[in-house]
Amino acid sequence: MVLQPIDPVSDSRIERKTAVLNGYTYHYLYGVPPPGYFKATVFLIHGWPDLSLGWRYQIPLLLDMGFRVVAPDLMGFGGTDAPKVPPNPINLYGLKRASDDIAELAKQLGAEKIILGGHDWGGFVVWRAAQWHPELVSHIFSVCTPYTAPHREYHSLEEIAKGPLPQFAYQIHLASGEVEKSVNSKETIRQFLKGMYGGTGPNGEYVFDPEKGVLAENLLKVGDSKILNGKELDYYVQEYSRNGIHSTLNWYRTRKANWEEDLALLDKKTISIPTLFVQATYDSVLKPEMSKAMDTLCTNLTRGEVAATHWALTQKPEHVNAIIKKWLENQGFRTRSSL
Incomplete structure (x- = not known):
């Protein structure tokens, strides 16, 4: 069943709301x-450089299945506050803070239990949210982002990139402050987004390289993206122009802060609640081999895969939705037509 994606301008199926969560809007x-009537509440957590609207194909599926859906813009993104660092601590962009803010929003909405879905950074958030707030999270599904357990030892981005994950070197560039120098206007934001979502130049030039980062010299060369264009692209440009790209890149400056806070979770490495991991087989950063340890760390794990790049949510929405729908039904959440 093909469901019409959420319209970025006006859509009767959703409301746009705000909430003050632990001091920030x-x-x-x-x-x-x-x-x-709804059978349960699903929170959908996006990644970078995305927005809550990145779930535009999944929200209709979940509504059609009878779920209440909540999809926030993360700290620094879209219509959510973007506190400056400094003077504010970088922890505001960390996994624990995001987890605590999700818990606070659930409380304000009267949800005693929630299902959490995540993609990219949102995937990292949902795994940690289940560890920080085990009483709240009943189920998890993550698209592209495998579960990574807390570690006692700290490893810098430089160590990671020189060692097991060379494709993570881009994060060093994103954290450096260099990207903001070239992505600093509506025009360059538009070109950046087109390139990040697959647009290329006339000679195959691309904007993103996992081992280098954002290639500023190609920004103005790239053409249209097949998966982010038209009014959706206009919406993203508008939202990213609110505060610029700098605040969204703070997420890549949190590695040590996240590790320090993760130390409190060392005795909670195993996740026993029902989980679904959807692997995008052509993801150039979150590669399939990264999820091998999940079979022992997630004791109630279901796996699925889709032949897509990192942008599986919008590139292959029918495939992703079919996997999520089947898993939820297997967890006892029957479709509305069968109630």
């Missing part, structure tokens, strides 16, 4: 299936 998309 978040923007989120909110949907309840008609006539107002």
Whole structure:
């Protein structure tokens, strides 16, 4: 079943809401299936450089299945606050803070239990949220992002890139402050987004290289993207122009802060609640081999895969949705037509 994606301008299926969470204002998309009854609440957490609207193909599926859906813009993104660092601590962009803010929003919405779905950075967030707030999270699904357990030893981005994950070197560039020098106007934001979502230049020039980062020299060369264009692209440009790209890149400056806070979770490495991991087989950063340890660390794990790049949510939405739908039904959440 092909469902019409959420329209970025106006869509009767969702409301755009704000909430003050632990002192900062978040923007989120909110949907309840008609006539107002819902069987459970699903939170959808996006990644970089994405927004809550990155779930535009999944929100209709979940509403159609009878779920209440909450999709926030993460700290520094879209309509959510973007506190400056310094003077504020970088922990505001960390996994624990995001987890605590999700828990606070769930409390404000009266949700005693939630299902968490994540992609990219949102995938890292949902795994940690289940560890920081085990009483809240009943199920997890993550697209592209495998579970990584807390570690006692600290490893810098430089160590990681020189060692087991050379494709993570881009994170060093994103954290450096260099990207903001070239992505600093509506025009360059538009070109950057087109390139990040697969647009290339006339001679195959690309904007993103996993081992280098953002290639500024190619920004103005790239053409249209097949998966982010038209009014969706216009919406993204508008939202990224609110505060610029700098605040979103703070997520790549949190490695040590996240490690320090993770030390409190060393005795919670195993995740026993039902989990679904959807691997994008052509993801150039979050490669399939990175998920090998999940079979022992996630004791109630279901796996799925889709022949897509990192942007599986919008590149192959029917395939992703079919996997999520089947898993939820197997967890006892039957479709509305079978209630």
